[in-house]
Amino acid sequence: MDSGGFQAALAALLLLLTATQAKAESACPSDMAAAGRVSCIDRFEAPNREGERPFTGKTAPEGEAWCGLQGKLLCTEDQWMEACEGEEHRPFPYGHSYEKSRCVDEKTWIPPNWGAIASYPAEAGKREIERLNQSEPAGSREGCATPEGVMDLTGNTAEWVLATRPHPNGHRHVMKGCYWSGCYGGSAPRFGFTNPAHPGGFRTYEAGFRCCSPRPQTLPAALPAAGPQPAFACDPTVHPAPNAGLSEAPGDPGCPDGMARIGAGASGPFKTFCMDRYEASLVELTPEGERPWSPFHNPGPRKVRAVALEGAVPQGYINGLQAAAACAASGKRLCTSSEWLRACSGKSGPGGRIYPYGNTRRPGACQDARAKHPAVELFPGHPNPFSMIQHACLNQLPSSLARTGSHPECMVPEGAYDLMGNLHEWVADEAGTFRGGFYVDTKINGEGCRYVTTAHTRPHWDYSTGFRCCAEL
Ligand SMILES: [Ca+2]
Numbered sequence: 350m351d352s353g354g355f356q357a358a359l360a361a362l363l364l365l366l367t368a369t370q371a372k373a374e375s376a377c378p379s380d381m382a383a384a385g386r387v388s389c390i391d392r393f394e395a396p397n398r399e400g401e402r403p404f405t406g407k408t409a410p411e412g413e414a415w416c417g418l419q420g421k422l423l424c425t426e427d428q429w430m431e432a433c434e435g436e437e438h439r440p441f442p443y444g445h446s447y448e449k450s451r452c453v454d455e456k457t458w459i460p461p462n463w464g465a466i467a468s469y470p471a472e473a474g475k476r477e478i479e480r481l482n483q484s485e486p487a488g489s490r491e492g493c494a495t496p497e498g499v500m501d502l503t504g505n506t507a508e509w510v511l512a513t514r515p516h517p518n519g520h521r522h523v524m525k526g527c528y529w530s531g532c533y534g535g536s537a538p539r540f541g542f543t544n545p546a547h548p549g550g551f552r553t554y555e556a557g558f559r560c561c562s563p564r565p566q567t568l569p570a571a572l573p574a575a576g577p578q579p580a581f582a583c584d585p586t587v588h589p590a591p592n593a594g595l596s597e598a599p600g601d602p603g604c605p606d607g608m609a610r611i612g613a614g615a616s617g618p619f620k621t622f623c624m625d626r627y628e629a630s631l632v633e634l635t636p637e638g639e640r641p642w643s644p645f646h647n648p649g650p651r652k653v654r655a656v657a658l659e660g661a662v663p664q665g666y667i668n669g670l671q672a673a674a675a676c677a678a679s680g681k682r683l684c685t686s687s688e689w690l691r692a693c694s695g696k697s698g699p700g701g702r703i704y705p706y707g708n709t710r711r712p713g714a715c716q717d718a719r720a721k722h723p724a725v726e727l728f729p730g731h732p733n734p735f736s737m738i739q740h741a742c743l744n745q746l747p748s749s750l751a752r753t754g755s756h757p758e759c760m761v762p763e764g765a766y767d768l769m770g771n772l773h774e775w776v777a778d779e780a781g782t783f784r785g786g787f788y789v790d791t792k793i794n795g796e797g798c799r800y801v802t803t804a805h806t807r808p809h810w811d812y813s814t815g816f817r818c819c820a821e822l
């Protein structure tokens with residue numbers, strides 16, 4: 350190539366890189382804005398609807414649950430602060446000097462009746478919270494905006510966040526942004542002000558919250574590297590539908606479609622029940638009818654329901670709250686932890702099988718021993734590949750997620766497949782539990798059927814988190 354041709358090629362490459370970068374930086378969904386380099390934040394206080402009054406009188410766990418059902422997370426303190434101060438480190442969301450009433454922060458404080466608030470959800474509690482509520486519809490103070498278009502960070506409702514910095518009391522959650530009557534102690538509502546007084550479970554009249562999510566990474570999945578390139582191409586913004594055309598087989602006698610009867614003929618106190626034969630997939634319910642939901646993407650707040658399909662790519666990327674809702678939408682429910690163990694090990698208590706197929710590990714019988722962590726493979730040289738665990742391409746790597754039922758030995762006698770390995774499976778537990786391990790590991794947190802992960806609360810999701818449903822016989 351002559352030098353002119355080389356220059357032209359270089360210019361084209363630079364243009365391509367710039368375009369890719371620009372795409373990456375505008376990648377937050379339209380109802381969110383960038384908060385720093387790696388997060389998106391809702392433009393408005395929850396429920397994130399312009400012109401509607403924000404939720405108030407909420408606890409932090411209620412915020413986590415609500416955000417989780419949207420496929421988002423309660424904002425962390427760092428995310429909230431990054432959105433508020435921006436790259437220019439503004440003390441106030443709108444600039445460098447305080448302007449009273451630019452945000453909703455000038456209302457006269459009304460003394461609360463704490464006894465009435467504590468009676469929530471009784472009517473008296475709801476009425477007292479509403480009596481004290483001086484919030485305004487989201488976005489009504491046009492000047493109370495960051496340059497990125499995030500509204501009402503300071504003032505209006507106080508916002509529960511997950512604490513990421515040290516504070517007095519050491520609570521897991523703190524409140525940011527002050528509220529409609531300004532800050533406790535009377536200082537100006539600047540981004541750094543924190544109210545650490547109450548634990549997240551405390552219900553106070555002025556508290557709402559806001560949801561955040563990781564920023565979608567639209568950079569090419571396979572970074573250029575020396576030597577031959579792997580023959581793997583994946584665009585994380587595409588929604589493949591590998592389950593199109595599949596439908597549920599009839600259930601065992603007495604069970605809904607797609608389900609096996611667990612414990613039939615067993616003696617002992619355990620009740621016979623129905624369980625999905627396969628790790629679940631999702632179908633989206635639209636006005637035009639049902640259509641398969643792409644199993645590589647979190648469904649967010651869409652209306653979806655769970656189906657158990659043979660030969661499907663099962664749904665990862667789903668949190669525990671969404672999984673429970675998807676089962677309920679099919680007239681089913683999440684399995685309890687003991688039902689799940691009963692199905693996998695053949696016994697309701699200890700002393701059952703270690704693996705779905707017996708007591709001796711058979712490498713390869715289940716999808717359970719990928720040599721390389723997919724995030725390490727997909728992001729070579731990334732400083733923290735484990736920050737990429739929500740990336741849609743992880744479960745599209747070769748030898749990663751297997752289709753349901755493709756491992757015939759990975760079955761219990763009643764006909765449920767892949768309990769061990771493939772995807773972790775959420776079970777019905779308020780604290781957040783998933784069972785059975787996944788395609789990289791079925792040992793670290795227990796062998797096979799005994800594998801239990803309790804490291805995450807129910808709003809967590811990543812590529813490895815799936816589920817299946819149970820139902821009464
Ligand atoms: Ca606020």
Ligand SMILES: [Ca+2]
Nearest residue numbers: 767768770772
């Ligand atoms: Ca599994």
